[in-house]
Amino acid sequence: MNIYALVKRTFDTEEKIVVKNGAIQEDGAEFIINPYDEYAVEEAIQVRDEHGGEVTVLSLGGEDAEKQLRTALAMGADKAVLINTEDDLEEMDEFSAAKIISEYLKDKDADLIIAGNVAIDGGSGQVGPRVAELLGINYVTTITDLKIDGTSATLVRDVEGDSETIETSLPLLVTAQQGLNEPRYPSLPGIMKAKKKPLEELELDDLDLDEDDVEAKTKTIDIFMPPEKAAGRVLEGDISDQVSELVNLLNKEAKVI
Amino acid sequence: MSKNVLVLGEAREGELRNVSFETIAAAKTISEGGTVTAVLLGDSVENLAQEMVQYGADRVVTVEHPHLKQYTSDAYSQAFMAVYEQEKPDAIVLGHTAMGKDLSPKLASKLSSGLISDVTKIEGEGDAAEFIRPIYSGKAFEKVQSKGGLLFITIRPNNIEPLAKDESRSGDVSSLTVDITNLRSVIANVVRKSTEGVDLSEAKVIIAGGRGVKSEDGFKPLEELAHLLGGAVGASRGACDADYCDYSLQIGQTGKVVTPDLYIAVGISGAIQHMAGMSNSKVIVAINKDPEANIFKVADYGIVGDLFEVVPMMIEEVKKLKGSPAV
Ligand SMILES: Cc1cc2nc3c(=O)[nH]c(=O)nc-3n(C[C@H](O)[C@H](O)[C@H](O)COP(=O)(O)OP(=O)(O)OC[C@H]3O[C@@H](n4cnc5c(N)ncnc54)[C@H](O)[C@@H]3O)c2cc1C
């Protein structure tokens, strides 16, 4: 089976965000594989181990994303592809990202493409379904289980807490939700092996795309921090008095109950 | 320039979800006097049309088909695109719900358009409208504008105030017949797990439990309190990892991002990943026995104490409050 996992490099979830002059400061921040994409890589490896084939991890971004791709290779992916847009694109949006990724995938005959359901930085959740639509294949989002039998697939989808069982067929794009699996940590031998695995680097030119084809449809005009919250009130006195004061405050002052 | 805007109403168990009315309010801001047309898709939705009008829609177009009884991206995109072709709107507004998240990128891709997802606030009107959306799971916000062409947004439930319901409003309701074919996914089964039908993303009140709740049984009082307040139960990843509850309840950077009017964090320490999912709630209450717990930094009201003592007392107080005649 020909399996692809889409991997985005993103800020570590531990990082505080610092905004300066309307831009996120990246200096000194730790970066990780987007947590949902770790589920995607893990699932891709498990499907390959059960059904045979090859896992390719694909990232769109700058040179720095190589580190996250190496991590995915160390987990067990076979090959990596980095589409490096650093020199070509100043601005990008979800349309551009999906267009570039699908342009790469269109002649790869992928049986299964696994993405994260959302990137914890950009947070749009658009890239997976957009890529599927551009490739003309079916997709199922926020999956928590995947079983493949020949070209049939049975999936469980998380829908705002309910679970839907879905039957469909390959080729298919799915997006991973928490609960799909437990991503493995790269082992030491895995890390050693990853250094020798192929990592191909491409630019827009190699995909026969020029900047106009992928020009963003939307524009970010400002980035800012949420308003600081004023310090709250920690209540005092007997617990029972505190509780009745709290309920009273919620009712009379905050008017939320 | 005035804009004609298409919104998609969303029903759950035969009733319109609040987010449907919020999309109408958002559409009004964008339309600057243009027409707001509500689309309703389902096997039987005609009866819901009037309510969309009462909340401000100028017209309603319904598409009824047995294949629209349950949401699938293939069926809904075919039906929605048929309405789109008929109406040729300047803008589209959907809710950023499970359905909206699944459907909107497909539609945007078909329409080769941009899509501004998960909008929490609209500044300005018409062509000058700017859209604010959380990034880094609410640790920051960005302001986004369309560069032209079709304007397409999804709005996060519970953030944009619906217009007041006006039962005297009337509007044209028409239906469109659409041939729905070639469905690639079949829904074999649905297991409902959500608590009492109050969806986390839309709940006005959320009682969230953490590892401090200590067991599955420990969540029972939280459920009772949520029930009394008409809210939903949520959880930290700590509680989910410990198997006290289902992952679908997890709130945070890798769970749901919620903005209820009232968020009560019970036995939750306030890790940065958890706070990302709830810190934009309107009023936050923390109940924790550790006065140093991080959660107190974002809490409007805090009680330092044992949750097993505090929560049952709260239940009694709320019962008293709800039982007492209005003053
Ligand atoms: C060079 C560059 C310039 C950019 N400039 C801007 C800018 O000016 N303004 C702005 O707002 N944003 C900019 N971005 C961010 C970019 O537009 C978004 O990250 C992108 O649209 C994806 O959207 P998202 O983060 O919401 O991902 P989602 O749609 O939430 O991601 C869902 C899933 O899709 C896959 N995926 C998403 N992105 C990638 C990727 N890059 N590589 C591989 N898989 C991926 C992953 O599996 C992910 O889990 C830029 C990005 C790059 C690389």
Ligand SMILES: Cc1cc2nc3c(=O)[nH]c(=O)nc-3n(C[C@H](O)[C@H](O)[C@H](O)COP(=O)(O)OP(=O)(O)OC[C@H]3O[C@@H](n4cnc5c(N)ncnc54)[C@H](O)[C@@H]3O)c2cc1C
């Ligand atoms: C990549 C990544 C993603 C993550 N995503 C999320 C996410 O989306 N959501 C999330 O929540 N976490 C997330 N986490 C985990 C997060 O870092 C914390 O581990 C988690 O939030 C802790 O859960 P907790 O507050 O319930 O548990 P703890 O930190 O153990 O806190 C328990 C609290 O209960 C209090 N307590 C104990 N007993 C009582 C009592 N009897 N009465 C009152 N108080 C009591 C304690 O004082 C303590 O403050 C993520 C972590 C990583 C690495």
